Amino acid sequence: MPKTIVITGAGRGLGRALAEKFIARxxxxxxxxxxxxxxxxxxxxxxxxxxxxxxxxxAAPVADAEIERADVLIHNAGVAHIGTVEEQPLEEWRQTMEVNVLAPVELTRLLLPALRRAEGHVVFVNSGAGLSASAQWGSYAASKHALKAVADTLRGEERAAGVRVSSLFPSHFDTDMQRQVREDIGAEYDPKRATSVASVADTVVGLVDAPSDMVFEDVRIAPPNPLSMSAAKF
Structure with missing residues:
Protein backbone atom coordinates (compact mmCIF):
# COMPACT_ATOMS: atom_id res chain seq x y z
CA MET A 1 0.00 0.00 0.00
CA PRO A 2 1.44 3.40 -0.97
CA LYS A 3 2.57 5.61 1.90
CA THR A 4 2.21 9.34 2.39
CA ILE A 5 5.72 10.61 3.09
CA VAL A 6 6.58 14.16 4.16
CA ILE A 7 10.18 15.17 3.45
CA THR A 8 11.87 18.44 4.39
CA GLY A 9 14.60 19.78 2.15
CA ALA A 10 13.25 17.69 -0.73
CA GLY A 11 14.62 19.98 -3.43
CA ARG A 12 18.26 18.93 -3.30
CA GLY A 13 20.82 16.47 -1.99
CA LEU A 14 19.62 13.66 0.22
CA GLY A 15 16.09 15.04 0.40
CA ARG A 16 15.68 14.95 -3.35
CA ALA A 17 17.23 11.48 -3.61
CA LEU A 18 14.73 10.25 -1.03
CA ALA A 19 11.81 11.91 -2.77
CA GLU A 20 12.77 10.36 -6.09
CA LYS A 21 13.11 6.88 -4.56
CA PHE A 22 9.74 7.02 -2.84
CA ILE A 23 7.98 8.49 -5.87
CA ALA A 24 9.49 5.82 -8.14
CA ARG A 25 7.97 3.05 -6.06
CA ALA A 59 1.50 26.59 11.07
CA ALA A 60 -0.21 28.36 8.17
CA PRO A 61 1.32 26.43 5.23
CA VAL A 62 0.93 23.12 7.06
CA ALA A 63 -2.74 23.88 7.79
CA ASP A 64 -3.27 24.87 4.15
CA ALA A 65 -1.81 21.54 3.03
CA GLU A 66 -4.59 19.67 4.90
CA ILE A 67 -2.44 16.62 5.62
CA GLU A 68 -4.88 14.16 7.16
CA ARG A 69 -2.51 11.21 7.28
CA ALA A 70 1.29 11.01 7.42
CA ASP A 71 2.82 7.56 7.31
CA VAL A 72 6.35 8.97 7.42
CA LEU A 73 7.87 12.32 8.33
CA ILE A 74 11.54 12.71 7.40
CA HIS A 75 13.40 15.65 8.91
CA ASN A 76 16.21 16.06 6.42
CA ALA A 77 16.74 19.82 5.96
CA GLY A 78 19.58 21.41 7.87
CA VAL A 79 22.24 24.10 7.90
CA ALA A 80 25.83 24.17 9.12
CA HIS A 81 27.84 27.23 10.11
CA ILE A 82 31.46 26.55 10.95
CA GLY A 83 33.58 28.62 13.30
CA THR A 84 35.09 28.78 16.74
CA VAL A 85 33.03 29.79 19.75
CA GLU A 86 35.11 32.97 19.87
CA GLU A 87 34.46 34.04 16.28
CA GLN A 88 31.02 32.70 15.40
CA PRO A 89 28.29 35.37 15.70
CA LEU A 90 25.13 34.78 17.69
CA GLU A 91 23.00 35.06 14.55
CA GLU A 92 24.62 31.92 13.10
CA TRP A 93 23.95 30.02 16.31
CA ARG A 94 20.35 31.24 16.26
CA GLN A 95 19.73 30.23 12.63
CA THR A 96 21.30 26.81 13.21
CA MET A 97 19.00 26.15 16.16
CA GLU A 98 15.95 27.46 14.30
CA VAL A 99 16.45 25.26 11.22
CA ASN A 100 18.01 22.17 12.79
CA VAL A 101 16.01 21.93 16.02
CA LEU A 102 13.00 24.23 16.37
CA ALA A 103 11.64 23.67 12.86
CA PRO A 104 11.61 19.86 13.28
CA VAL A 105 9.99 20.30 16.71
CA GLU A 106 7.25 22.55 15.35
CA LEU A 107 6.62 20.53 12.19
CA THR A 108 6.37 17.35 14.22
CA ARG A 109 3.97 19.02 16.65
CA LEU A 110 1.75 20.21 13.80
CA LEU A 111 1.71 16.79 12.11
CA LEU A 112 1.28 14.63 15.22
CA PRO A 113 -2.47 14.09 14.64
CA ALA A 114 -1.73 12.86 11.09
CA LEU A 115 1.14 10.68 12.35
CA ARG A 116 -0.95 9.16 15.12
CA ARG A 117 -3.78 8.47 12.69
CA ALA A 118 -1.40 6.46 10.51
CA GLU A 119 0.65 5.00 13.38
CA GLY A 120 3.43 6.65 11.46
CA HIS A 121 7.18 6.92 11.59
CA VAL A 122 9.33 10.00 12.26
CA VAL A 123 12.89 9.86 10.92
CA PHE A 124 15.41 12.43 12.11
CA VAL A 125 18.43 12.69 9.80
CA ASN A 126 20.95 13.64 12.44
CA SER A 127 24.76 13.54 12.09
CA GLY A 128 27.84 12.05 13.63
CA ALA A 129 28.13 15.52 15.18
CA GLY A 130 25.02 14.65 17.16
CA LEU A 131 27.09 12.12 19.10
CA SER A 132 30.41 13.95 19.48
CA ALA A 133 31.68 17.47 18.84
CA SER A 134 34.98 18.81 17.55
CA ALA A 135 36.69 22.16 17.08
CA GLN A 136 34.77 24.71 14.98
CA TRP A 137 31.62 22.56 14.89
CA GLY A 138 30.08 23.97 18.09
CA SER A 139 26.78 25.38 16.82
CA TYR A 140 26.12 22.49 14.43
CA ALA A 141 27.01 19.82 16.98
CA ALA A 142 24.96 21.55 19.67
CA SER A 143 21.94 21.57 17.37
CA LYS A 144 22.36 17.90 16.49
CA HIS A 145 22.82 16.88 20.13
CA ALA A 146 19.58 18.75 20.84
CA LEU A 147 17.87 16.99 17.92
CA LYS A 148 18.80 13.62 19.41
CA ALA A 149 17.18 14.70 22.68
CA VAL A 150 14.04 15.70 20.77
CA ALA A 151 13.89 12.31 19.04
CA ASP A 152 14.46 10.38 22.28
CA THR A 153 11.77 12.41 24.03
CA LEU A 154 9.28 12.00 21.19
CA ARG A 155 9.88 8.24 21.12
CA GLY A 156 9.00 7.95 24.78
CA GLU A 157 5.93 10.16 24.49
CA GLU A 158 4.44 8.64 21.32
CA ARG A 159 5.29 4.96 21.68
CA ALA A 160 1.86 4.15 23.10
CA ALA A 161 0.21 5.88 20.13
CA GLY A 162 2.04 3.56 17.74
CA VAL A 163 4.34 6.26 16.36
CA ARG A 164 7.85 5.01 15.67
CA VAL A 165 10.89 7.29 15.91
CA SER A 166 14.32 6.74 14.33
CA SER A 167 17.49 8.80 14.38
CA LEU A 168 20.10 8.31 11.67
CA PHE A 169 23.64 9.50 12.42
CA PRO A 170 25.56 9.57 9.14
CA SER A 171 29.20 10.54 9.19
CA HIS A 172 30.93 12.00 6.13
CA PHE A 173 28.72 11.63 3.05
CA ASP A 174 28.95 13.30 -0.32
CA THR A 175 26.83 16.47 -0.31
CA ASP A 176 27.27 20.07 -1.42
CA MET A 177 27.13 21.15 2.22
CA GLN A 178 29.95 18.75 3.10
CA ARG A 179 32.10 20.13 0.30
CA GLN A 180 31.41 23.71 1.31
CA VAL A 181 32.17 23.33 5.02
CA ARG A 182 35.38 21.47 4.31
CA GLU A 183 36.43 24.26 1.97
CA ASP A 184 35.53 26.83 4.62
CA ILE A 185 37.70 25.21 7.29
CA GLY A 186 40.51 24.11 5.00
CA ALA A 187 39.95 20.41 5.53
CA GLU A 188 40.69 17.77 2.88
CA TYR A 189 37.83 16.48 0.73
CA ASP A 190 37.75 13.29 -1.30
CA PRO A 191 34.35 11.99 -2.49
CA LYS A 192 35.82 8.50 -2.86
CA ARG A 193 36.22 8.41 0.93
CA ALA A 194 32.64 9.54 1.54
CA THR A 195 29.42 7.55 1.68
CA SER A 196 27.29 8.29 -1.38
CA VAL A 197 23.97 10.09 -1.14
CA ALA A 198 22.35 7.05 -2.77
CA SER A 199 23.65 4.76 -0.02
CA VAL A 200 22.37 7.05 2.73
CA ALA A 201 19.01 7.30 0.95
CA ASP A 202 18.81 3.51 0.74
CA THR A 203 19.48 3.33 4.48
CA VAL A 204 16.63 5.74 5.22
CA VAL A 205 14.30 3.70 3.01
CA GLY A 206 15.35 0.62 4.97
CA LEU A 207 14.46 2.31 8.26
CA VAL A 208 11.05 3.25 6.91
CA ASP A 209 10.44 -0.26 5.56
CA ALA A 210 11.32 -2.05 8.81
CA PRO A 211 8.67 -4.62 9.84
CA SER A 212 5.83 -3.23 11.91
CA ASP A 213 6.93 -5.20 14.96
CA MET A 214 10.30 -3.41 15.22
CA VAL A 215 11.96 -0.03 14.88
CA PHE A 216 15.54 1.08 14.34
CA GLU A 217 15.91 3.67 17.08
CA ASP A 218 19.50 4.93 16.64
CA VAL A 219 21.54 4.03 13.58
CA ARG A 220 25.09 5.26 13.02
CA ILE A 221 26.73 4.92 9.60
CA ALA A 222 30.14 5.94 8.30
CA PRO A 223 32.34 5.32 5.25
CA PRO A 224 34.98 2.60 5.73
CA ASN A 225 37.86 5.09 5.48
CA PRO A 226 36.52 8.53 6.40
CA LEU A 227 38.49 11.74 6.24
CA SER A 228 39.11 13.70 9.40
CA MET A 229 36.73 16.60 10.00
CA SER A 230 39.49 18.63 11.67
CA ALA A 231 40.32 22.01 10.21
CA ALA A 232 43.74 22.73 8.83
CA LYS A 233 44.54 25.28 11.55
CA PHE A 234 43.78 22.90 14.46
Whole structure:
Protein backbone atom coordinates (compact mmCIF):
# COMPACT_ATOMS: atom_id res chain seq x y z
CA MET A 1 0.00 0.00 0.00
CA PRO A 2 1.44 3.40 -0.97
CA LYS A 3 2.57 5.61 1.90
CA THR A 4 2.21 9.34 2.39
CA ILE A 5 5.72 10.61 3.09
CA VAL A 6 6.58 14.16 4.16
CA ILE A 7 10.18 15.17 3.45
CA THR A 8 11.87 18.44 4.39
CA GLY A 9 14.60 19.78 2.15
CA ALA A 10 13.25 17.69 -0.73
CA GLY A 11 14.62 19.98 -3.43
CA ARG A 12 18.26 18.93 -3.30
CA GLY A 13 20.82 16.47 -1.99
CA LEU A 14 19.62 13.66 0.22
CA GLY A 15 16.09 15.04 0.40
CA ARG A 16 15.68 14.95 -3.35
CA ALA A 17 17.23 11.48 -3.61
CA LEU A 18 14.73 10.25 -1.03
CA ALA A 19 11.81 11.91 -2.77
CA GLU A 20 12.77 10.36 -6.09
CA LYS A 21 13.11 6.88 -4.56
CA PHE A 22 9.74 7.02 -2.84
CA ILE A 23 7.98 8.49 -5.87
CA ALA A 24 9.49 5.82 -8.14
CA ARG A 25 7.97 3.05 -6.06
CA UNK A 26 4.53 4.67 -5.96
CA UNK A 27 4.47 6.50 -2.63
CA UNK A 28 2.81 9.88 -2.24
CA UNK A 29 5.51 12.43 -1.43
CA UNK A 30 4.76 15.78 0.19
CA UNK A 31 7.81 17.97 -0.38
CA UNK A 32 8.58 20.68 2.17
CA UNK A 33 10.81 23.25 0.48
CA UNK A 34 11.64 26.92 0.65
CA UNK A 35 10.71 27.65 -2.98
CA UNK A 36 8.77 26.01 -5.78
CA UNK A 37 11.74 26.43 -8.13
CA UNK A 38 13.83 23.89 -6.22
CA UNK A 39 11.37 21.15 -7.20
CA UNK A 40 11.95 21.43 -10.96
CA UNK A 41 11.56 17.96 -12.45
CA UNK A 42 10.37 16.36 -9.21
CA UNK A 43 6.89 14.81 -9.40
CA UNK A 44 5.88 15.35 -5.81
CA UNK A 45 2.19 14.83 -5.09
CA UNK A 46 2.04 17.97 -2.97
CA UNK A 47 4.29 20.86 -2.02
CA UNK A 48 4.51 22.83 1.21
CA UNK A 49 6.40 26.09 0.80
CA UNK A 50 7.94 26.98 4.15
CA UNK A 51 10.95 28.81 5.54
CA UNK A 52 12.39 26.56 8.23
CA UNK A 53 14.50 29.39 9.57
CA UNK A 54 11.23 30.84 10.89
CA UNK A 55 9.53 27.93 12.67
CA UNK A 56 6.76 30.18 13.95
CA UNK A 57 5.61 30.61 10.34
CA UNK A 58 5.03 26.89 9.70
CA ALA A 59 1.50 26.59 11.07
CA ALA A 60 -0.21 28.36 8.17
CA PRO A 61 1.32 26.43 5.23
CA VAL A 62 0.93 23.12 7.06
CA ALA A 63 -2.74 23.88 7.79
CA ASP A 64 -3.27 24.87 4.15
CA ALA A 65 -1.81 21.54 3.03
CA GLU A 66 -4.59 19.67 4.90
CA ILE A 67 -2.44 16.62 5.62
CA GLU A 68 -4.88 14.16 7.16
CA ARG A 69 -2.51 11.21 7.28
CA ALA A 70 1.29 11.01 7.42
CA ASP A 71 2.82 7.56 7.31
CA VAL A 72 6.35 8.97 7.42
CA LEU A 73 7.87 12.32 8.33
CA ILE A 74 11.54 12.71 7.40
CA HIS A 75 13.40 15.65 8.91
CA ASN A 76 16.21 16.06 6.42
CA ALA A 77 16.74 19.82 5.96
CA GLY A 78 19.58 21.41 7.87
CA VAL A 79 22.24 24.10 7.90
CA ALA A 80 25.83 24.17 9.12
CA HIS A 81 27.84 27.23 10.11
CA ILE A 82 31.46 26.55 10.95
CA GLY A 83 33.58 28.62 13.30
CA THR A 84 35.09 28.78 16.74
CA VAL A 85 33.03 29.79 19.75
CA GLU A 86 35.11 32.97 19.87
CA GLU A 87 34.46 34.04 16.28
CA GLN A 88 31.02 32.70 15.40
CA PRO A 89 28.29 35.37 15.70
CA LEU A 90 25.13 34.78 17.69
CA GLU A 91 23.00 35.06 14.55
CA GLU A 92 24.62 31.92 13.10
CA TRP A 93 23.95 30.02 16.31
CA ARG A 94 20.35 31.24 16.26
CA GLN A 95 19.73 30.23 12.63
CA THR A 96 21.30 26.81 13.21
CA MET A 97 19.00 26.15 16.16
CA GLU A 98 15.95 27.46 14.30
CA VAL A 99 16.45 25.26 11.22
CA ASN A 100 18.01 22.17 12.79
CA VAL A 101 16.01 21.93 16.02
CA LEU A 102 13.00 24.23 16.37
CA ALA A 103 11.64 23.67 12.86
CA PRO A 104 11.61 19.86 13.28
CA VAL A 105 9.99 20.30 16.71
CA GLU A 106 7.25 22.55 15.35
CA LEU A 107 6.62 20.53 12.19
CA THR A 108 6.37 17.35 14.22
CA ARG A 109 3.97 19.02 16.65
CA LEU A 110 1.75 20.21 13.80
CA LEU A 111 1.71 16.79 12.11
CA LEU A 112 1.28 14.63 15.22
CA PRO A 113 -2.47 14.09 14.64
CA ALA A 114 -1.73 12.86 11.09
CA LEU A 115 1.14 10.68 12.35
CA ARG A 116 -0.95 9.16 15.12
CA ARG A 117 -3.78 8.47 12.69
CA ALA A 118 -1.40 6.46 10.51
CA GLU A 119 0.65 5.00 13.38
CA GLY A 120 3.43 6.65 11.46
CA HIS A 121 7.18 6.92 11.59
CA VAL A 122 9.33 10.00 12.26
CA VAL A 123 12.89 9.86 10.92
CA PHE A 124 15.41 12.43 12.11
CA VAL A 125 18.43 12.69 9.80
CA ASN A 126 20.95 13.64 12.44
CA SER A 127 24.76 13.54 12.09
CA GLY A 128 27.84 12.05 13.63
CA ALA A 129 28.13 15.52 15.18
CA GLY A 130 25.02 14.65 17.16
CA LEU A 131 27.09 12.12 19.10
CA SER A 132 30.41 13.95 19.48
CA ALA A 133 31.68 17.47 18.84
CA SER A 134 34.98 18.81 17.55
CA ALA A 135 36.69 22.16 17.08
CA GLN A 136 34.77 24.71 14.98
CA TRP A 137 31.62 22.56 14.89
CA GLY A 138 30.08 23.97 18.09
CA SER A 139 26.78 25.38 16.82
CA TYR A 140 26.12 22.49 14.43
CA ALA A 141 27.01 19.82 16.98
CA ALA A 142 24.96 21.55 19.67
CA SER A 143 21.94 21.57 17.37
CA LYS A 144 22.36 17.90 16.49
CA HIS A 145 22.82 16.88 20.13
CA ALA A 146 19.58 18.75 20.84
CA LEU A 147 17.87 16.99 17.92
CA LYS A 148 18.80 13.62 19.41
CA ALA A 149 17.18 14.70 22.68
CA VAL A 150 14.04 15.70 20.77
CA ALA A 151 13.89 12.31 19.04
CA ASP A 152 14.46 10.38 22.28
CA THR A 153 11.77 12.41 24.03
CA LEU A 154 9.28 12.00 21.19
CA ARG A 155 9.88 8.24 21.12
CA GLY A 156 9.00 7.95 24.78
CA GLU A 157 5.93 10.16 24.49
CA GLU A 158 4.44 8.64 21.32
CA ARG A 159 5.29 4.96 21.68
CA ALA A 160 1.86 4.15 23.10
CA ALA A 161 0.21 5.88 20.13
CA GLY A 162 2.04 3.56 17.74
CA VAL A 163 4.34 6.26 16.36
CA ARG A 164 7.85 5.01 15.67
CA VAL A 165 10.89 7.29 15.91
CA SER A 166 14.32 6.74 14.33
CA SER A 167 17.49 8.80 14.38
CA LEU A 168 20.10 8.31 11.67
CA PHE A 169 23.64 9.50 12.42
CA PRO A 170 25.56 9.57 9.14
CA SER A 171 29.20 10.54 9.19
CA HIS A 172 30.93 12.00 6.13
CA PHE A 173 28.72 11.63 3.05
CA ASP A 174 28.95 13.30 -0.32
CA THR A 175 26.83 16.47 -0.31
CA ASP A 176 27.27 20.07 -1.42
CA MET A 177 27.13 21.15 2.22
CA GLN A 178 29.95 18.75 3.10
CA ARG A 179 32.10 20.13 0.30
CA GLN A 180 31.41 23.71 1.31
CA VAL A 181 32.17 23.33 5.02
CA ARG A 182 35.38 21.47 4.31
CA GLU A 183 36.43 24.26 1.97
CA ASP A 184 35.53 26.83 4.62
CA ILE A 185 37.70 25.21 7.29
CA GLY A 186 40.51 24.11 5.00
CA ALA A 187 39.95 20.41 5.53
CA GLU A 188 40.69 17.77 2.88
CA TYR A 189 37.83 16.48 0.73
CA ASP A 190 37.75 13.29 -1.30
CA PRO A 191 34.35 11.99 -2.49
CA LYS A 192 35.82 8.50 -2.86
CA ARG A 193 36.22 8.41 0.93
CA ALA A 194 32.64 9.54 1.54
CA THR A 195 29.42 7.55 1.68
CA SER A 196 27.29 8.29 -1.38
CA VAL A 197 23.97 10.09 -1.14
CA ALA A 198 22.35 7.05 -2.77
CA SER A 199 23.65 4.76 -0.02
CA VAL A 200 22.37 7.05 2.73
CA ALA A 201 19.01 7.30 0.95
CA ASP A 202 18.81 3.51 0.74
CA THR A 203 19.48 3.33 4.48
CA VAL A 204 16.63 5.74 5.22
CA VAL A 205 14.30 3.70 3.01
CA GLY A 206 15.35 0.62 4.97
CA LEU A 207 14.46 2.31 8.26
CA VAL A 208 11.05 3.25 6.91
CA ASP A 209 10.44 -0.26 5.56
CA ALA A 210 11.32 -2.05 8.81
CA PRO A 211 8.67 -4.62 9.84
CA SER A 212 5.83 -3.23 11.91
CA ASP A 213 6.93 -5.20 14.96
CA MET A 214 10.30 -3.41 15.22
CA VAL A 215 11.96 -0.03 14.88
CA PHE A 216 15.54 1.08 14.34
CA GLU A 217 15.91 3.67 17.08
CA ASP A 218 19.50 4.93 16.64
CA VAL A 219 21.54 4.03 13.58
CA ARG A 220 25.09 5.26 13.02
CA ILE A 221 26.73 4.92 9.60
CA ALA A 222 30.14 5.94 8.30
CA PRO A 223 32.34 5.32 5.25
CA PRO A 224 34.98 2.60 5.73
CA ASN A 225 37.86 5.09 5.48
CA PRO A 226 36.52 8.53 6.40
CA LEU A 227 38.49 11.74 6.24
CA SER A 228 39.11 13.70 9.40
CA MET A 229 36.73 16.60 10.00
CA SER A 230 39.49 18.63 11.67
CA ALA A 231 40.32 22.01 10.21
CA ALA A 232 43.74 22.73 8.83
CA LYS A 233 44.54 25.28 11.55
CA PHE A 234 43.78 22.90 14.46
Missing amino acids: GDRVIAVVRSEQSLAGLRAAQTVIADLSHPDSL
